[in-house]
Amino acid sequence: MTEQAAAPRRTPLSRERVLHAAVALADDGGSESLSMRKLAQELGVVPMALYKHVANKEELLDGMVDVVVGEIDPPVRGADWKPAVRQRILSARRALLRHPWASQVIESRTTPTPAGLAYLNSMIGMFREGGLSVGLTHHVMHAMGSRILGFSQELYVGSPAVDPQVQEAMARELAGRFPYVAEIAMAAAHVEDSVVGSGCDDQFEFEFALDLLLDGIEALHRRGWTPVTARA
Structure with a gap:
């Protein structure tokens, strides 16, 4: 008689596991897209199981900050x-x-x-x-x-990422009205995806x-x- 293979044991849910899963989800889609329901689906549990480890989303966010x-x-x-x-x-x-x-x-x-x-x-x-x-x-x-x-x-003083011809026209207008702002905005080398501003x-x-x-x-x-x- 062949013995039935034992089912793999599920990793117990813990606060640490919940928080690290939440951080990973936020890394993928941002904190705004994170929800308790989505987090529960990621962990393979019902949403109520999460509330044994975090009282609500605000406490979840606090814990995620602590992870970082x-x-x-x-x-x-x-x-x-x-x-x-x-x-x-x-x-x-x-x-x-x-x-x-x-x-x-x-x-x-x-x-x-x-x-x-x-x-x-x-x-x-x-x-x-x-x-x-x-x-x-x-x-x-x-x-x-x-x-x-x-x-x-x-303080944002950079130029938005727009069509080069439109950007040139905007730069001329900016230089006429706000010459020092334009001078700073046009002085920096272009860098994509800057949180300070393009350039x-x-x-x-x-x-x-x-x-x-x-x-x-x-x-x-x-x-x-x-x-x-x-x-x-």
């Missing part, structure tokens, strides 16, 4: 604060570029996620352990803004601004800068 933040390299121990901060922020940028939907979701969160708080705490610690004062570090975090998490909201190299612009900030922070630190007491 968890991909950022840990701090480099024993290194000078400036190159260490730079390296870690560029690691954060690589993580955000792997998951293009993540920056928008991070900005939509009303409260920081646990992994997000841990990351910010460690970044603040890198400045403080590097010798920066509490006051300077406070202002540094404001100045760095979203760049500390690997992305930035840029801008995202990575170069990000690193340029990051280095500018870090150089300025270092200069203030060397000068022993302290915040000016607010006038009454």
Whole structure:
């Protein structure tokens, strides 16, 4: 008598499995297209099974942010604060570029996620352990803004991707009305799929601004800068 082959065991559903599946779906179609029903289909379960691990889509998005933040390299121990901060922020940028939907979701969160708080705490610690004062570090975090998490909201001055003849006519009109804007818009080399704007190299612009900030922070630190007491 031939024994019946045992059916393969299904991988148990867990919060980690749910979150990683959601991240993969968002990578394919964006966070807007993600739904609990679609996620359940991907995992081969009924939608109600998901609610044992995430209460709703907002909690799901929080968890997805934590997955992405968890991909950022840990701090480099024993290194000078400036190159260490730079390296870690560029690691954060690589993580955000792997998951293009993540920056928008991070900005939509009303409260920081646990992994997000841990990351910010460690970044603040890198400045403080590097010798920066509490006051300077406070202002540094404001100045760095979203760049500390690997992305930035840029001022758009580029030209839209349109027919070259139409673009040339638009450039002439722009130059007549707003000559300095036109000068900047036409100066950059063309790069496709830029989040800053057509004609801008995202990575170069990000690193340029990051280095500018870090150089300025270092200069203030060397000068022993302290915040000016607010006038009454």
